[in-house]
Every structure is written in C-alpha cells, then in structure tokens.
Amino acid sequence: MGFETNAEITWCPGCGNYGIRTAFQNAVLELEKKGLKREDFIISSGIGCHAKIFDYVNLSGIYGLHGRNSSNAEGVKIANPDLNVITFSGDGNGLGEGLAHTIYAAKRNQDMTLVLHNNGVYALTTGQFSSLTAPGWKGPSTPRGSFEIPFNAISLLIEVGASFVARSYAGDIKHLTGTLVKAIEHKGFSFIEVLQPAMPYHKWEEYKDKIEYLDRESNSKEEALKIARNAHRFTIGIFYQEPREVYHESLYGSLNPVKESLSRNKRLEKINEILKP
Ligand SMILES: Cc1ncc(C[n+]2csc(CCOP(=O)(O)OP(=O)(O)O)c2C)c(N)n1
Numbered sequence: 001m002g003f004e005t006n007a008e009i010t011w012c013p014g015c016g017n018y019g020i021r022t023a024f025q026n027a028v029l030e031l032e033k034k035g036l037k038r039e040d041f042i043i044s045s046g047i048g049c050h051a052k053i054f055d056y057v058n059l060s061g062i063y064g065l066h067g068r069n070s071s072n073a074e075g076v077k078i079a080n081p082d083l084n085v086i087t088f089s090g091d092g093n094g095l096g097e098g099l100a101h102t103i104y105a106a107k108r109n110q111d112m113t114l115v116l117h118n119n120g121v122y123a124l125t126t127g128q129f130s131s132l133t134a135p136g137w138k139g140p141s142t143p144r145g146s147f148e149i150p151f152n153a154i155s156l157l158i159e160v161g162a163s164f165v166a167r168s169y170a171g172d173i174k175h176l177t178g179t180l181v182k183a184i185e186h187k188g189f190s191f192i193e194v195l196q197p198a199m200p201y202h203k204w205e206e207y208k209d210k211i212e213y214l215d216r217e218s219n220s221k222e223e224a225l226k227i228a229r230n231a232h233r234f235t236i237g238i239f240y241q242e243p244r245e246v247y248h249e250s251l252y253g254s255l256n257p258v259k260e261s262l263s264r265n266k267r268l269e270k271i272n273e274i275l276k277p
C-alpha cells in the first residue's frame with residue numbers, strides 16, 4: 001500500500017520538504033520489514049509548510065495547533081504506549097511558538113520522535129525570521145539583516161534532556177532515512193534537526209558544499225555538548241544518544257491505558273489505596 005493521499009501538494013517545486021517526505025516513507029517501509037506495523041505509526045504536526053506532510057502521507061494522527069505538535073504527540077503516546085509516535089515541526093513552530101512544548105517533551109524523555117524541518121524561516125507566512133535564522137539573513141521582517149543569535153538546536157535539545165539528538169539534510173535521502181530509522185527505533189525522546197531549503201528564501205547551493213559528516217559519536221553528554229557547540233551548523237550525524245527511562249514507564253510501568261482501561265470503581269479503589277495514610 002502506498003502513502004499517497006488525495007490532498008493537492010502545494011509545496012513549491014524543489015522544496016526540501018519533498019526529500020523529508022521521501023526519507024520518512026522509506027524509513028516506515030524499512031521499519032515495516034523489521035516487523036513494525038503500519039497501523040501503529042501515528043504522526044502529528046504543527047502549522048506551517050513542514051506541517052503539510054501530515055496531509056501528504058497516509059498515516060493516522062493529529063494535525064494540531066501551531067506549536068502544539070509535541071504535546072499532542074505526548075498525549076497519544078501516554079494514552080497508548082504501543083504506538084510509534086512521530087511528530088513534525090518547523091523551526092518557527094517548534095522553537096518559537098512551541099518552544100516550551102518541545103523542551104518539556106524532551107525533558108520528560110517521552111518515547112517519540114521529533115523531526116524539525118529547519119529552513120531558517122517562517123516559510124508559510126512568507127519569510128519572517130525564526131529562532132534558527134542565521135545572522136545577517138535578509139527578509140521582509142529583517143530588511144537590514146537578522147541581528148539575533150540563533151539557537152543551536154542540537155546543544156539545546158541535548159541540554160534539556162533529549163536522549164537521541166541528530167542533524168540530517170533533506171538533500172541526502174540515504175542519510176536522512178538511516179537517521180530516521182535509528183531515531184524511531186530509539187527508546188526515548190529522539191530529535192532530528194533536518195536542514196532543508198525553502199525555495200523562495202534559500203538555494204540548494206547554500207547547503208550542498210557546506211554539508212560535513214560528523215566523524216564520531218560522543219561517549220558522554222558533556223562531550224556531546226562540546227562537539228555540538230563547536231560543530232559547523234551544516235555538520236550532520238548523530239550527536240548524542242543515551243538509554244534513559246521513558247516517561248510512560250516511569251508514570252505507570254507497563255500499563256497501557258487504552259488497552260487496559262479500568263472501570264470508574266476500580267480507578268477510585270486504586271486512588272484510595274494510594275491516598276491511604
Ligand atoms: C498561534 C499562531 N500564531 C501564529 C500563526 C501563524 N503562523 C502559521 S505558520 C507560521 C510559521 C511557520 O514557520 P515554521 O514553523 O518554521 O514552518 P515552515 O512554514 O517554515 O515550514 C506562523 C507564524 C498561527 N497559525 N498560529
């Protein structure tokens with residue numbers, strides 16, 4: 001079965017989002033070969049050009065409000081931990097409007113994957129600067145060049161608790177597919193920043209010659225942070241991964257609230273048991 005939907009694709013020709021969609025579909029196919037079921041994949045997205053991936057890939061999920069994609073994904077995961085939850089965000093959606101939601105999902109080590117489409121701009125709303133816009137970049141809201149220091153998404157996410165942190169590139173489908181497979185297989189909060197040009201604002205040439213591959217994985221969080229801080233912003237690879245207890249297991253062990261839902265009386269009984277002095 002294909003992933004096609006009936007939605008008309010309105011991404012600009014040449015947009016990096018096409019590469020992200022292809023790599024994601026490849027990753028799902030690869031994971032299906034490893035035994036994961038298509039119906040257990042659930043996607044969510046925020047609002048923006050990136051978010052339209054929700055309309056263009058035939059999987060179940062929630063198309064949420066701007067910046068709320070991670071909290072929707074968290075809700076799905078803790079309701080039914082058996083699902084593979086993947087959420088898509090833009091740089092504006094996830095590190096601007098939705099910054100707190102992104103950080104808290106990482107802090108909790110929710111067992112889900114966040115794919116952050118980094119085009120360095122609010123593309124859908126036609127070119128305002130974002131949390132990741134490079135200094136000096138000129139657009140309609142920054143006609144004299146952006147003068148704020150962008151976040152370093154990689155070191156930020158390592159710092160706040162993501163247990164798998166990587167950067168990849170929409171122009172390297174093989175690298176992105178492989179990174180997506182590893183991120184989805186990782187138990188815990190996995191974060192992939194994906195570099196992607198948005199056609200009205202960037203050119204592929206700005207990326208092609210600058211992409212560098214990370215040559216080694218780090219052995220500790222401190223080392224990963226050091227590498228992430230010093231790396232060129234076009235360095236791609238897995239910066240950090242660690243095994244850490246995931247949120248839903250800390251919260252209620254192996255319980256699956258959807259599959260093992262309790263009656264009201266049983267719930268009250270359990271609550272009273274906990275509250276007993
Ligand atoms: C609460 C709220 N604020 C603002 C908007 C307007 N808005 C829609 S998309 C967007 C920016 C999207 O930028 P980004 O997340 O980087 O996605 P891209 O379009 O670049 O893929 C904004 C500000 C909105 N829909 N809701």
Ligand SMILES: [Mg+2]
Binds near residue numbers: 090123
């Ligand atoms: Mg953007």
